[in-house]
Amino acid sequence: MRLELDVSLDPTLGCGQAHRWRKTGDAWQGVLGSDVVTMRQTDYGAEVDGCSDKAALLRYFRSEDDLPAIIAEISERDPYVASLSEHCPGLRILLQDRWECLATYLLATNANVARIGKMVESVCDCFGRDLGQRHAFPTPSEILDGKDRICECRLGFRDVRLIELAERVESGDIDVDGIAELDYRGCVDALMTVNGVGPKVADCVAIFGYGHLEAFPVDVRIAKVVEAMYGVKGSYKTVSEYGMSKFGRYAGYAQEFLYHSRFIDG
Numbered sequence: 001m002r003l004e005l006d007v008s009l010d011p012t013l014g015c016g017q018a019h020r021w022r023k024t025g026d027a028w029q030g031v032l033g034s035d036v037v038t039m040r041q042t043d044y045g046a047e048v049d050g051c052s053d054k055a056a057l058l059r060y061f062r063s064e065d066d067l068p069a070i071i072a073e074i075s076e077r078d079p080y081v082a083s084l085s086e087h088c089p090g091l092r093i094l095l096q097d098r099w100e101c102l103a104t105y106l107l108a109t110n111a112n113v114a115r116i117g118k119m120v121e122s123v124c125d126c127f128g129r130d131l132g133q134r135h136a137f138p139t140p141s142e143i144l145d146g147k148d149r150i151c152e153c154r155l156g157f158r159d160v161r162l163i164e165l166a167e168r169v170e171s172g173d174i175d176v177d178g179i180a181e182l183d184y185r186g187c188v189d190a191l192m193t194v195n196g197v198g199p200k201v202a203d204c205v206a207i208f209g210y211g212h213l214e215a216f217p218v219d220v221r222i223a224k225v226v227e228a229m230y231g232v233k234g235s236y237k238t239v240s241e242y243g244m245s246k247f248g249r250y251a252g253y254a255q256e257f258l259y260h261s262r263f264i265d266g
Contacts, residue, residue, distance in 0.1 A: 008090030
């Protein structure tokens with residue numbers, strides 16, 4: 001399948017937005033729904049194998065985002081981000097499955113990217129449907145059906161939180177699709193009712209699961225960059241609100257470029 005889209009796979013799939021993509025040679029392999037998908041970069045976008053739903057793939061890559069216009073808008077607000085964007089043409093923010101995104105970022109608490117990937121894959125291998133080469137991300141009911149085996153996933157303190165989240169979603173106490181009807185602040189507030197979800201995880205899920213591009217998640221790396229470049233430091237709220245104010249409705253894209261700054265600046 002030809003994916004004709006302004007997208008650069010390496011920074012988009014390799015920057016920690018989603019945690020099921022693996023690169024071998026020139027190919028990225030991941031799991032989207034029930035499909036094991038392989039993609040290779042091309043001049044026109046990507047050549048895709050294993051995807052049964054092109055429309056879903058286009059939604060995943062937010063094909064409606066006008067990257068030149070977005071980059072122009074945030075670049076007008078800051079010359080440093082403008083310079084960073086020149087090094088990452090085709091970087092896109094992904095729009096992930098809401099349940100999978102929430103559950104994944106719940107596991108991401110106090111863990112690095114490599115550790116998160118291992119935990120997510122262990123949850124999929126333990127509870128998800130076998131797709132051949134990989135396993136699908138499990139539904140809440142699939143996790144609950146096998147919850148006695150949760151210790152096999154080696155999640156540490158996160159195992160109780162994952163089971164609790166699956167129970168709340170399965171019972172309807174948390175409506176992951178209903179949250180999509182809320183504005184950014186309502187979305188974050190709803191997500192933070194989940195045990196283990198703080199401001200940073202809520203902001204990540206708000207962007208990558210619900211498309212709130214105005215969110216500006218702050219981790220240790222972003223906090224250091226913002227302090228070094230703009231002289232702003234303090235609480236999560238202080239730094240995040242500064243980023244949102246400075247970069248406006250596409251603050252999430254600015255955050256992704258700032259995240260890449262250590263790779264660009266060395």
